Amino acid sequence: MNHQEVFDRYDKDNNGTVSISELYAMANDLGQASSKTDIEYVISQFDTNNDGVLDFKEFSELITLLKNSNQNV
Ligand SMILES: [Ca+2]
Ligand SMILES: [Ca+2]
Numbered sequence: 001m002n003h004q005e006v007f008d009r010y011d012k013d014n015n016g017t018v019s020i021s022e023l024y025a026m027a028n029d030l031g032q033a034s035s036k037t038d039i040e041y042v043i044s045q046f047d048t049n050n051d052g053v054l055d056f057k058e059f060s061e062l063i064t065l066l067k068n069s070n071q072n073v
Pocket of ligand 2: 058
C-alpha cells in the first residue's frame, strides 16, 4: 500500500485527517498495543501545525518512520 491508501484506510470518517481514535484503531490493527496516552504522544510528535490531528502530510511522515522501523504497513 502507498501512503495515500494507508491514509484513506485509517481515515475512517473520510474527513481528511487522522484523529486520536482513528490512529488508536490503526495501532491495534497493526498489533501495536498502545494506550490513548501513547497515541496522543505520537500525534504530538507529528502534528506540525498543532491542530490535534494528522493531515495527510503529517501522517505520511509517521508512515515513513514506521516503514523504516520495519513495521508491516
Ligand atoms: Ca478522520
Ligand atoms: Ca496536524
